[in-house]
Amino acid sequence: MAGKEKYPVLSVEDLSKQIGKREIVRDIRFEVGQGEIFGFLGPNGAGKTTTIRMLVGLIRPTRGKVNIAGYDLKRDYLKAIRNVGCIVENPEMYPFLTGRENLEMFARMEGKVSPKRIKEVVELVEMDQRIDDAVKTYSLGMRQRLGIAQALLGEPQLLILDEPTNGLDPAGIREMRQFIQRLAREKGISIFISSHILHEVQRICDRVAIINRGTVIRTGPVSRLLEGDSPVQWRLDPPDQGMDILQSLSGVTTVERSTEHDILTHMPEEKISEANQRLLEAGVRVTAIRQQHPTLEDIFLQMTEEDPIA
Structure with missing residues (x-):
């Protein structure tokens, strides 16, 4: 697109x-x-x-x-x-009719749906080989695709x-x-x-x-x-001096100790190299940097936990 x-x-x-x-x-x-x-x-x-x-x-x-x-x-x-074509929850089909018979029934209710259009949607959902079998023999995925075919009849x-x-x-x-x-x-x-x-x-x-x-x-x-502040785990020696340096940097929103030598920070991705350079210049050994990329689930949970359902 x-x-x-x-x-x-x-x-x-x-x-x-x-x-x-x-x-x-x-x-x-x-x-x-x-x-x-x-x-x-x-x-x-x-x-x-x-x-x-x-x-x-x-x-x-x-x-x-x-x-x-x-x-x-x-x-x-x-x-x-x-x-609009719409499927809310599981599509309702007549199980003892074939997939084609189900589509023909919906086409009559829709009106002005030609046999050519039925053939087109069957090909579109890739059900050519099973469309003349009874719906009761279909897997859930096939039923879903037949439901989408039905929703697409009206173009x-x-x-x-x-x-x-x-x-x-x-x-x-x-x-x-x-x-x-x-x-x-x-x-x-x-x-x-x-x-x-x-x-x-x-x-x-x-x-x-x-x-x-x-x-x-x-x-x-x-x-x-998914952009924004990323959790970054640092392994530093000495860790206390490293924490002080990280806390002094602009753009770093969180600095906390996770283990004896590991420091967890939140900062924009483009700030990581700058932070690393500042640590090295100060004589702090950086033995590991692990960036944790957030998922949509992380963002979703963070947002909905901040504004919980009453």
Whole structure:
């Protein structure tokens, strides 16, 4: 997607939902660009499901605006929702019918879906060899792919997936990841993923929004969220002199003893070489430097622990 102009296929502004006196979701705002894979992360009870239900018109927001493919969801519901394919939780299928028969049934409900389009989505989800078998013989991963095929029948610009890898084994997770990336990269479909499997989100998503207690507390590219102060472990001799030097440097936010000779610091990555040079100039022996790169899970836990759920 690098170098391509993106327009917001999904735009959310000040989306809020209040039930009684309790505000479940408050002032949510984000955009999803064309062909972008966008992750929506949050602990249980954070407001993810409520937000998704508002995005597809299943519940009405108290205030705010949802715009899909240029259409206001409230004013032009049918035009907006035609551009969305959605799977919330496990896709519901008729187990004694074949995969093709299930798709044909959904196509009749969708209207104006040709046999050619059914063939296209079957090829897209790579189920050519099993589409005429009964769904009851499918693995969970195959059911998920059939559900996505059903969601793609109407040629949506936006695909909303709620926990798409939930319950899959490692091989199934890898296949689903590759399939989602192919939909975005090759077909230009925008994909909104709600998930709690943070390492998968880190590997697949371009950007993420982290929601806690009904509010988005951080939005941005995954790479940018992982930037900032990095934990760095130093082995120094003498350690006390080394600690004094590290504490005197600008940009170093934490200096603490972890073992007799090991010092843990937090500092921007570009400051490590400067700190090392200052230690060497002062006669402090640096026998080891270990930088610990944070994961999205580290960032997520740090943010949600700082603002715990009531």
